[in-house]
Amino acid sequence: MTPRHVDGMQLLRNSLAESASPNMLELLGKVLHVVMEHEVSQVCGAEYGERSSERLNSRNGYRARPLETRLGTVQLQIPKLRKGSFLPSFVEPRRRWEKAFVSVVCEAYVHGVSTRKVEDLVEAMGAQGMSKSTVSRMAKSLDASVDEFRNRELQGSYPYLWLDALYLKVREGTRVVSKAVLVAYAVNEEGGREVIGIDVAQSEMKSCWKRFLESLVERGLSGVQLVISDAHCGLKAAVSEVLNGTSWQRCYVHFLRNLLSTVPRSAQDAVSAVVRNVFRQSEQEAAKQAASQAIGTLELKYPKAAELLCEAEDDVLAYMSFPQAHWRQIRSTNPLERLNKEIRRRTNVVGIFPNEASVLRLVGMLLVEQNDEWAVGRRYFSLNSMAALEPNSSSVAGVLEGAGS
Numbered sequence: 001m002t003p004r005h006v007d008g009m010q011l012l013r014n015s016l017a018e019s020a021s022p023n024m025l026e027l028l029g030k031v032l033h034v035v036m037e038h039e040v041s042q043v044c045g046a047e048y049g050e051r052s053s054e055r056l057n058s059r060n061g062y063r064a065r066p067l068e069t070r071l072g073t074v075q076l077q078i079p080k081l082r083k084g085s086f087l088p089s090f091v092e093p094r095r096r097w098e099k100a101f102v103s104v105v106c107e108a109y110v111h112g113v114s115t116r117k118v119e120d121l122v123e124a125m126g127a128q129g130m131s132k133s134t135v136s137r138m139a140k141s142l143d144a145s146v147d148e149f150r151n152r153e154l155q156g157s158y159p160y161l162w163l164d165a166l167y168l169k170v171r172e173g174t175r176v177v178s179k180a181v182l183v184a185y186a187v188n189e190e191g192g193r194e195v196i197g198i199d200v201a202q203s204e205m206k207s208c209w210k211r212f213l214e215s216l217v218e219r220g221l222s223g224v225q226l227v228i229s230d231a232h233c234g235l236k237a238a239v240s241e242v243l244n245g246t247s248w249q250r251c252y253v254h255f256l257r258n259l260l261s262t263v264p265r266s267a268q269d270a271v272s273a274v275v276r277n278v279f280r281q282s283e284q285e286a287a288k289q290a291a292s293q294a295i296g297t298l299e300l301k302y303p304k305a306a307e308l309l310c311e312a313e314d315d316v317l318a319y320m321s322f323p324q325a326h327w328r329q330i331r332s333t334n335p336l337e338r339l340n341k342e343i344r345r346r347t348n349v350v351g352i353f354p355n356e357a358s359v360l361r362l363v364g365m366l367l368v369e370q371n372d373e374w375a376v377g378r379r380y381f382s383l384n385s386m387a388a389l390e391p392n393s394s395s396v397a398g399v400l401e402g403a404g405s
């Protein structure tokens with residue numbers, strides 16, 4: 001009967017004795033070959049060519065497989081079996097060096113290193129280079145983490161909700177198209193920030209935003225009192241239907257850009273000073289009076305700017321109905337813009353994404369990282385300032401109506 005153990009040191013001594021000037025890589029290959037032969041004999045219940053009543057299986061040739069070591073690459077010839085499969089004990093289904101490489105490749109991918117450059121990085125670690133397609137396949141190991149993050153249950157209430165979109169180029173068949181990455185982040189009832197949603201859509205049409213918001217509600221989004229976004233008509237319509245009963249804050253930074261675009265460049269500094277005075281007020285009533293004065297000043301020379309300010313007054317001053325300690329953060333989408341800027345810095349390395357899945361993989365992991373940083377960082381708003389918010393149980397009234405329409 002075949003012995004049930006193998007003495008590795010004795011095998012090494014025997015191999016050294018057979019070679020006057022051994023090449024260590026070649027020597028390692030010989031030792032591993034002997035170990036494999038011994039282990040496959042145990043699996044078969046008999047040695048190669050041995051007739052035995054205890055035989056359980058028989059060999060069926062070999063298959064080549066490289067094994068990366070610190071000495072270099074060893075080309076293994078792993079025995080194949082007629083029934084089932086055989087893998088040596090020193091070769092894990094997912095070998096440690098492979099796990100390390102997956103970790104390195106994924107980390108590089110998330111930090112904006114192009115897949116072509118990762119090949120050089122892997123070679124620098126002492127292994128053979130990987131093709132671009134291999135790197136992409138390895139990066140797919142991130143998908144499970146992203147899916148879990150995107151579909152997690154939302155618990156508690158989220159008084160403030162920011163919504164925005166950025167556009168990335170994605171290959172679709174033989175064409176390259178621009179697609180919208182919809183992002184939502186919120187402040188929870190304890191004053192902490194969370195990334196609560198990400199999706200890829202064809203555009204910012206009402207139907208796309210509506211579907212996105214409905215998915216947030218299905219996952220548990222509740223308690224929303226103020227939605228902060230730009231004035232995209234599709235987004236506004238979706239918010240009014242799905243989150244009926246909430247207030248809407250038009251980003252004052254986007255608004256100011258739109259307003260200044262209606263006046264000559266030579267007058268923009270003066271007009272900007274007049275309008276910014278509205279947002280410097282410490283009370284809502286004073287801000288409304290300043291807005292009325294600004295409209296009166298502008299309508300003589302710049303009627304379009306005056307009309308725009310008149311139409312947008314309530315929306316750009318909506319933040320003043322909430323605790324003053326929150327005003328600076330909730331009156332614009334600047335916090336989300338900073339996050340988008342970091343996303344763009346890393347996605348610019350990729351250029352054109354091969355498909356939507358790769359967009360979600362990269363942007364999703366960036367947002368997972370950001371969410372983790374926020375979770376362990378300081379609160380965005382203090383508990384005392386959050387306590388000043390009045391509960392709004394009707395903030396998601398009409399959600400079911402919106403979802404069913």
